[in-house]
Amino acid sequence: MDEARRDRxxxxxxxxxxxxxxxxxPLPYGAPGVERQPEGVERTPGESLREAQRLLDAGLPFHxxxxxxxxxxxxxxxxxxxxxxxxxxxxxxxxxLTHAARGxxxxxxxxxxxxxxxxxxxxxxxxxxxxxxYGIEVxxxxxxxxxxxxxxxxxxxxxxxxxQAPRLRGR
Numbered sequence: 001m002d003e004a005r006r007d008r009x010x011x012x013x014x015x016x017x018x019x020x021x022x023x024x025x026p027l028p029y030g031a032p033g034v035e036r037q038p039e040g041v042e043r044t045p046g047e048s049l050r051e052a053q054r055l056l057d058a059g060l061p062f063h064x065x066x067x068x069x070x071x072x073x074x075x076x077x078x079x080x081x082x083x084x085x086x087x088x089x090x091x092x093x094x095x096x097l098t099h100a101a102r103g104x105x106x107x108x109x110x111x112x113x114x115x116x117x118x119x120x121x122x123x124x125x126x127x128x129x130x131x132x133x134y135g136i137e138v139x140x141x142x143x144x145x146x147x148x149x150x151x152x153x154x155x156x157x158x159x160x161x162x163x164q165a166p167r168l169r170g171r
Contacts, residue, residue, distance in 0.1 A: 017029075018033075019031050019032065019033025019034075020033050020034060020036060020062075021033060021034060022034045022059060022060050022062070022063075023060075023061070023062050023098055023101050023102050023161070024062030024063070024065075024098060025102065034060065034063070036063070036066075037055075037063045037066040037067055039066065039070065040070060040073075041067075041070055042070075042074065043067070043070070043071065043074075045071065045080075045083075045133070045134045046134060048067055048068065048070070048071040048087075049134060049136070049168050049169055051064075051067045052064040052067045052068050052090070052094065052168060053167070053168050053169070055067065056094065056097075056161075056162075056165040056166065056168070057162065057165050058162065059101075059160070059161045059162030059165070060161070061094045061095070061097040061098045061101065061161050061165070062094070062095070062098045064094040065091050065094035065095040065098060068087060068090045068091035068094055069087075069091045071087045071090075071091075072084060072087035072088045072090075072091050075087060083122075083133060085118050085119075085121075085122075086118070086119055086122045086132065086133065086136070088118055089114075089115040089116070089117070089118025089119035090115065090119060090136075090141075090168070091115075092111050092112075092114050092115030092118060093111075093112060093115035093116070093119070093141065093145050093166065095111055096108050096109070096110075096111030096112035096113075096114075096115055096145065096148075096149075097112070097148070097159075097161055097164060097165070097166075098161070099111060100112070100148065100152055100158065100159045100161075100164070101158055101159055101160070101161040101164075102158065103157070103158040105152040105153070105155075105156040105157070106152075108148075108149070108152050109148075109149035109150075109152040109153055110149075112145040112146070112148055112149040112152075113145065113146065113149050115145055116141070116142040116145035116146050116149075119132070119136075119138050119141060119142055120138065120139075120142050122136070122138050123138025123139045123142065131170070134169070135169040135170060136168055136169055137167060137168070137169060137170055140166075140167065141166055141167075141168065144166045145166070148164060
């Protein structure tokens with residue numbers, strides 16, 4: 001493969017410049033697409049949760065996944081090593097919903113269950129919903145993920161990502 005022809009970001013990393021649809025699938029060059037989330041944005045945990053929720057509510061779980069992935073990767077630099085698996089699990093929930101919306105029931109269910117297992121240990125705080133750090137409704141999120149995974153296993157049909165969007169924190 002000719003490396004000179006690969007799309008690259010401003011830092012020289014290989015990154016496709018093809019536009020993407022709302023579920024992150026690549027579209028042909030020149031097609032109108034959904035603006036991608038910039039990578040490596042430094043946000044506070046609260047800002048990450050607000051932006052991810054906004055994107056989930058808009059039916060853009062792939063983009064929410066990118067925001068949560070940034071938060072996951074930033075944990076080490078921010079000295080929040082103990083939260084790394086929480087953010088990784090939240091990112092897996094968003095990408096699991098992405099796969100479910102794309103019609104990949106098996107992959108979506110696996111990612112939803114993996115994410116639920118990752119976040120569950122963080123739901124030990126007070127409150128009826130097993131609230132975790134930053135007001136994340138860990139127990140409710142894990143129950144949502146397991147329920148959607150079960151539904152995917154039964155029905156296998158694509159889901160509406162906006163209608164199935166979870167609440168990351170209480171209102």
